[in-house]
Amino acid sequence: MKAFGFTGYSGAGKTTLIERIIPCLANEGLRVSLIKHAHHTFDIDHPGKDSWRHRQAGCGEVLIASQKRVALMRELRGAPEPDLDCLVKMLAPCDLVLVEGYKHAPLPKIEVRRAARPAAALHPTDPWVVAVASDCDEETHLRTFDLDEHEAIARFICRYLALPRRPREHATRERAKRSGAVLRLTPR
Template sequence: MKIFGLVGWSGSGKTTLLVKLIPELVSRGVRVSTMKHAHHAFDVDVPGKDSYEHRAAGATEVLVTSANRWALMHENRGSPEPAIEELIPHMSAVDLLIVEGFKDHPHDKMEIFRRETGKALLQPNDPQIRAVASDGPVAEATVPVLDLNDVAALADYILDFTGLSKAA
């Protein structure tokens, strides 16, 4: 399984790009999964649901399943946030795992950059950023700069970089 990340400041368009990239990659025969780093207070469960009540009662893990999908919720309960390497074994094998966020993890990634966020480019300080996708010129980048709106070209880059273009 190849791993490639999308990073960028909040509001840069990581998720917007990812929901366009996934169908582009899938249409090319690439099996894709994603892992997203979320804010500390996120929750996928709601009070009143049985699964929520199980966790609130102290269960470390709750697995909810139906004919359509299943989800495993794990409570860290004071343990440190797990690293990507600890989470990957919980996922099914696919061709490409796209990681959204996890800026500080040392995996190959593409920075999503928009000047309008008012934030500085991450790329000069992160040697794992292999390309920048932007909606305008980024003269200070020292890696390839790709058009953020050209999803096909971005998919080409990711597949070429990961070696999956030869397999797909």
Template structure:
């Protein structure tokens, strides 16, 4: 299982690029899984549903299963957030895991950058960033791709992870 990340400042197109890369990689015949890191409180469960009630009652883990999908929810209950490596260990075998977020983790990444943010690229201080997907050229020596050139970005990523 190979791992490659998509990182960048808020509102620079990380999720859109991740979604488009998944579709492109699947089109190329690969099995792809994803990790989405959120810095804020998030809940995939719905208040009032049975599984939500189980969690509120104190269950540490709840599996929600249906004929179409299943999800395992784990309540940290004050424990520290697990490292990315622990989460990756839970994945079923696949060709590639695309990780959105986790700026400081050491896995290789591409940075999304938009000129409108007015921010310098993260790549200036993050050696795990291998390229920049941007809406306008930036002053940085790393390879750069247009944010919309998903095919070229996918080819770059697959080359980086030897797939």
């Protein structure tokens, strides 16, 4: 699995940019996962629900499964926060792991900047920043993108990481072949 990050200060638009790039990567037939760093306490469960009650009672891990998804929640209970390598190993195999946050992680990343949220640039002091996405002109030797260039950014990531391109039709056909299903993509 290869990883590529997005870094920048809060409010720069990292989440929105990633949300718009993911379909471009998926259309290339890539299996994409994401790790997002939260700087605060967060909860994906709701107070009073069974899994919340089990965590509150002291479970270290609670796994919730349905026909649609599986979610694993792990309480750290004072243990150190897992590093990025450990988190990547928790994921199911995929082609690409996008990482939001983790400003200082040693992985290639795009710095996301927005004129409405001025802040010191990270790329001059972070050798892992390989490109900048911004809504204004940036003074840099790095490759720059407008925040709306979703497909161009997706192509850049694929080229940078030398990811295989399998357009969605081909990827669908390959999955069907592996599962033994008969798939017809053209009308009779």
